[in-house]
Amino acid sequence: MIPSKETVRNRILSRVERDKDTGCWVYCGFWDKFGSGHIKVGEIKFCVRKVVAWVYGRCELWDETYVARTCRTPACCNPRHIAVFDGLSSFMSHHQRGAKRKPYITKGRVLCARLLIREGWTYQQVADEMGVSLNTVWRLAKKKPRVT
Protein backbone atom coordinates (compact mmCIF):
# COMPACT_ATOMS: atom_id res chain seq x y z
CA MET A 1 0.00 0.00 0.00
CA ILE A 2 1.49 3.31 -1.10
CA PRO A 3 0.87 6.16 1.37
CA SER A 4 -0.49 9.44 0.04
CA LYS A 5 1.81 12.13 -1.29
CA GLU A 6 0.71 14.33 1.59
CA THR A 7 1.80 11.75 4.19
CA VAL A 8 5.12 11.16 2.49
CA ARG A 9 5.79 14.87 2.07
CA ASN A 10 5.16 15.52 5.75
CA ARG A 11 7.46 12.66 6.67
CA ILE A 12 10.27 14.08 4.53
CA LEU A 13 9.78 17.67 5.68
CA SER A 14 9.91 16.57 9.33
CA ARG A 15 13.43 15.27 8.66
CA VAL A 16 14.71 18.20 6.65
CA GLU A 17 17.09 20.84 7.91
CA ARG A 18 17.15 23.95 5.78
CA ASP A 19 20.52 25.48 5.08
CA LYS A 20 20.07 29.25 4.98
CA ASP A 21 23.24 29.89 2.95
CA THR A 22 22.67 27.45 0.12
CA GLY A 23 18.88 27.07 0.25
CA CYS A 24 19.44 23.33 0.46
CA TRP A 25 17.06 21.05 2.28
CA VAL A 26 19.33 18.54 3.96
CA TYR A 27 17.52 15.27 4.48
CA CYS A 28 18.48 13.91 7.90
CA GLY A 29 17.15 10.37 7.57
CA PHE A 30 18.98 7.38 6.17
CA TRP A 31 22.03 8.17 4.02
CA ASP A 32 23.87 5.86 1.69
CA LYS A 33 27.66 5.82 1.46
CA PHE A 34 27.59 8.68 -1.05
CA GLY A 35 25.59 10.85 1.34
CA SER A 36 22.37 10.68 -0.66
CA GLY A 37 19.18 10.35 1.34
CA HIS A 38 16.94 7.31 1.01
CA ILE A 39 13.41 6.81 2.21
CA LYS A 40 10.94 3.96 2.18
CA VAL A 41 7.61 4.46 0.47
CA GLY A 42 5.46 1.49 1.24
CA GLU A 43 7.96 -1.34 1.36
CA ILE A 44 10.38 0.02 -1.22
CA LYS A 45 13.37 2.25 -0.62
CA PHE A 46 13.82 5.17 -3.00
CA CYS A 47 16.31 7.96 -3.36
CA VAL A 48 14.73 10.84 -1.46
CA ARG A 49 15.08 13.14 -4.50
CA LYS A 50 12.95 10.84 -6.63
CA VAL A 51 10.33 10.80 -3.89
CA VAL A 52 10.39 14.59 -3.57
CA ALA A 53 10.01 14.96 -7.35
CA TRP A 54 7.01 12.63 -7.07
CA VAL A 55 5.28 14.38 -4.17
CA TYR A 56 5.70 17.71 -5.97
CA GLY A 57 4.11 16.24 -9.08
CA ARG A 58 7.14 16.21 -11.38
CA CYS A 59 7.28 12.49 -12.05
CA GLU A 60 5.70 9.21 -11.07
CA LEU A 61 7.39 6.92 -8.57
CA TRP A 62 7.48 4.02 -10.99
CA ASP A 63 8.27 5.81 -14.22
CA GLU A 64 11.52 5.89 -16.12
CA THR A 65 12.61 9.36 -15.17
CA TYR A 66 15.93 10.02 -13.53
CA VAL A 67 16.50 12.72 -10.98
CA ALA A 68 19.68 14.58 -10.13
CA ARG A 69 20.57 17.41 -7.82
CA THR A 70 21.74 20.69 -9.28
CA CYS A 71 23.51 21.81 -6.10
CA ARG A 72 26.52 20.47 -4.27
CA THR A 73 24.83 19.02 -1.19
CA PRO A 74 24.57 15.23 -1.49
CA ALA A 75 21.61 14.88 0.89
CA CYS A 76 19.73 17.89 -0.52
CA CYS A 77 16.10 17.31 -1.47
CA ASN A 78 14.92 20.86 -2.16
CA PRO A 79 12.57 20.44 -5.15
CA ARG A 80 14.11 23.59 -6.65
CA HIS A 81 17.50 21.88 -6.63
CA ILE A 82 16.25 18.77 -8.36
CA ALA A 83 16.33 18.23 -12.09
CA VAL A 84 14.12 15.57 -13.64
CA PHE A 85 15.25 13.82 -16.81
CA ASP A 86 13.01 11.66 -18.92
CA GLY A 87 15.65 9.19 -19.98
CA LEU A 88 19.04 7.80 -19.16
CA SER A 89 20.84 9.61 -21.98
CA SER A 90 19.80 13.12 -20.95
CA PHE A 91 20.66 12.21 -17.37
CA MET A 92 24.13 11.06 -18.41
CA SER A 93 24.83 14.20 -20.41
CA HIS A 94 23.88 16.25 -17.36
CA HIS A 95 26.42 14.28 -15.36
CA GLN A 96 29.16 14.66 -17.92
CA ARG A 97 28.70 18.41 -18.20
CA GLY A 98 29.93 19.53 -14.80
CA ALA A 99 33.69 19.10 -14.58
CA LYS A 100 33.53 19.61 -10.84
CA ARG A 101 31.56 16.42 -10.43
CA LYS A 102 33.65 13.47 -9.38
CA PRO A 103 34.00 10.97 -12.22
CA TYR A 104 32.34 7.69 -11.58
CA ILE A 105 34.87 4.89 -11.61
CA THR A 106 33.44 1.51 -12.38
CA LYS A 107 35.17 -1.78 -11.73
CA GLY A 108 35.71 -2.19 -15.44
CA ARG A 109 37.45 1.16 -15.71
CA VAL A 110 39.67 0.34 -12.74
CA LEU A 111 40.81 -2.86 -14.45
CA CYS A 112 41.32 -0.95 -17.66
CA ALA A 113 43.50 1.64 -15.92
CA ARG A 114 45.63 -1.04 -14.29
CA LEU A 115 46.04 -2.85 -17.58
CA LEU A 116 47.25 0.31 -19.30
CA ILE A 117 49.73 0.97 -16.49
CA ARG A 118 51.04 -2.57 -16.73
CA GLU A 119 51.48 -2.02 -20.44
CA GLY A 120 53.76 0.88 -19.70
CA TRP A 121 51.45 3.90 -19.94
CA THR A 122 52.36 6.75 -17.64
CA TYR A 123 49.85 7.75 -14.99
CA GLN A 124 49.34 11.03 -16.83
CA GLN A 125 48.46 9.25 -20.07
CA VAL A 126 45.98 7.04 -18.26
CA ALA A 127 44.46 10.05 -16.50
CA ASP A 128 44.02 11.87 -19.81
CA GLU A 129 42.60 8.81 -21.50
CA MET A 130 40.03 8.15 -18.76
CA GLY A 131 39.24 11.76 -17.97
CA VAL A 132 40.14 11.44 -14.31
CA SER A 133 42.72 13.18 -12.15
CA LEU A 134 46.31 12.03 -11.81
CA ASN A 135 45.62 11.48 -8.14
CA THR A 136 42.80 9.06 -8.93
CA VAL A 137 45.00 7.02 -11.24
CA TRP A 138 47.72 6.93 -8.64
CA ARG A 139 45.28 5.60 -6.06
CA LEU A 140 43.94 2.97 -8.46
CA ALA A 141 47.43 1.85 -9.36
CA LYS A 142 48.60 1.48 -5.78
CA LYS A 143 46.17 -1.32 -5.08
CA LYS A 144 47.84 -4.39 -6.54
CA PRO A 145 45.73 -5.96 -9.28
CA ARG A 146 44.84 -9.55 -8.66
CA VAL A 147 46.81 -11.94 -10.84
CA THR A 148 44.55 -14.28 -12.73
Ligand SMILES: [Zn+2]
Ligand atom coordinates in the same frame (compact mmCIF):
# COMPACT_ATOMS: atom_id res chain seq x y z
ZN1 LIG B 1 20.45 21.87 -2.62
